[in-house]
Amino acid sequence: MVPHAPRFVCVGSISYDFIFQVNRLPKEHEKLRCSSVTQGTGGSAANAAFWLARLGCDVQLVASIGADAWGQLCTQQLSAAGVKTDFLQIYPDLATGVATVFTNPTDKRMVTASGANQNLDMQRFDYSEIAPNTHIHLSLANEEKALALLHQAKRQGASTSCEFNGISSLERIKLCDYCFMNHDELGRWLGYENPVVAWRKLAAGSDAALIVTCGGNGATLIRGHEEFHVAAAQTNVVDRTGGGDAFDAGFLAGVMGGLDVTASLSVGLELAAQVISFAGATNQHPMNSVERLYQRRNPQ
Secondary structure: OOOOOOEEEEEEOOEEEEEEEOOOOOOOOOOOOOOEEEEEEEOHHHHHHHHHHHOOOOEEEEOEEEOOHHHHHHHHHHHHHOOEOOOOEEEOOOOOOEEEEEEEOOEEEEEEEOHHHHHOOHHHOOHHHOOOOEEEEEEOOOHHHHHHHHHHHHHOOOEEEEEOOOOOOHHHHHHOOEEEEEHHHHHHHHOOOOHHHHHHHHOOOOOOEEEEEOHHHOEEEEEOOEEEEEOOOOOOOOOOOOHHHHHHHHHHHHHHOOOOHHHHHHHHHHHHHHHOOOOOOOOOOOOHHHHHHHHHHOOO
């Protein structure tokens, strides 16, 4: 386990992913053959929980699945990785969320069916589980549920982060210690001309840090007038699915475990680089980042 790391609770989406390796999208009525298909657990919250567990962290997943084969497979894979799944909510009349991804090294297109994800009931969550040493990582589309959880987490002294996934929410900024977005999401929300200046105005008076991932250009953390940037390591990209969630997990494991923000950005980028060099968000990945994480904490 990462030394001194808090207990993590990841809240939000889970899905079973089908990832098709294609050179292009099919034309109308065309039956396009792909080079390979990968399947496995996906969903932003589940992916982050998976990698936090693989990094040795104590992590609980709060999400909703159906009583179907896909839900069982997700639970089995997450449990095998070390994720605590006893807070998963099972809805017998609903299907587990599914994502179909068409991907190649330069492009990714996704079609999702939310299924049971829409029915996540935060009133069933035991808020006494939130202690000052708890970190809440949120990947939840429903704004009302997200804000209620973040408010309660802050009242109980927990630290918080959110993967925005294209959501534009000033209220979440005020309640989060770390806000994760990619460069395109930030630009669509605040304008491409100078989104960082717009962010600083929005976040004025709060301690929120914005972490922006920029693909091959690395990642930047912005908090107040401070700015830290780390370049991305070169990697052979196979499938970008889940790369952002792996980055979130690596960064959080680092910064909540006592690393400075630059080292934490590096851990996140290293883990993301490993994930996108394989097909699937949670499949077949080596864990060199674990050793590197410990090396940064305990330099020789």
